[in-house]
Amino acid sequence: MQKNILEKIVAFGVAAPSGDNCQSWEIERHVDILRLISVPAKDLKYLKIGELAAFLSFGALLENMDIASGSLGYAMQTNLFPDSKNPLLIAECSFKETPAKNDPLFSAIMERRTNRRPYAQQPLSPAARSNILEQASLITGPELHLFERTTPEFQKLARLTGIGEQMFFESEALHEYLFNHIRWDDFSARQTKDGMHVKTLELGNALMDAAFRFLKPWALASFLNTLGASWFINRRAVWLNQKSSAFILLNVPQSSPKDYVAAGRLMQRIWLATTACGLAMQPTSAISLALHAFKLGQGSFSPRHRRFLKQAEPLMDGILPAGKAELSLMMFRVGNATPPSGPSWRRVYRFE
């Protein structure tokens, strides 16, 4: 197989989303096989959120590669977790020549973005709704739940996003990780090719971007939290999320790495389908990932975080039936908005 074809498939693959654009993956070529390796040093080390997010990202990466290789005339075969002694080896992918497919999601791969702008408070169109729901029938395992803006569940999910943002801003580890991944100008974003450009946070204007920079020292952020800064962030998140057309929750049938990767594949298909419909999407997953780990008794939580999670628990329990709420993993908002204000860079792979 020509190396430039493999490089092309990988370029589509790594257009996948990752938590704070950390791209905690390495991709090796062994003749015609691609090996996808996890690099936990780049993940968020807190509350198990980073590990869960990494599995979801690998699912998205695999789905992109699958769609891209099919469209370029290759069928991709994936061997998930091929080495039981090496849990960091997520997948080995091999390719066979086949007639090229015409996949409507292919052209959305490079267009897909996280959009953190306020959305237009419109209902979901019937076409968008059926396009989103159709994706769930194509991936075995994860479950999709769609809650539109007129439902009572929608309001509960908006409140959950507020609790999640506040919890994020009251944790030193989460605060440090976030600020380490913000790129404050075009030059540093282009240099590192990872992290989030400050403009993609959609804070409003250059003055707000500059003001936000002052929150970088934890001591200052923590002091401002005592004056209500994190509470304000909670209220802003609720206000912002209430403008969406719908929320999506993704549930896993069980809590194994394979289930999380399958959920990542479905996440990506939904994101590509909404992109193809001209819709904006943003994960609002700080709370859903933490709650998932908390409900399963994984990760270690400070008393302060337990308080936030205890506040969030009945809201999530009131959204899904018993036995389902603890298996909710990923959460998004969907709606209409103009494109993001800043770029999102990726590292480039060139093979020998």
Ligand SMILES: Cc1cc2nc3c(=O)[nH]c(=O)nc-3n(C[C@H](O)[C@H](O)[C@H](O)COP(=O)(O)O)c2cc1C
């Ligand atoms: C598992 C996962 C969780 C994420 N959680 C959030 C989140 O809670 N809030 C948010 O604004 N973005 C979230 N993101 C989006 C990433 O920050 C985004 O994908 C990354 O910065 C790259 O930007 P792009 O999606 O525009 O290419 C998440 C992405 C993944 C894969």
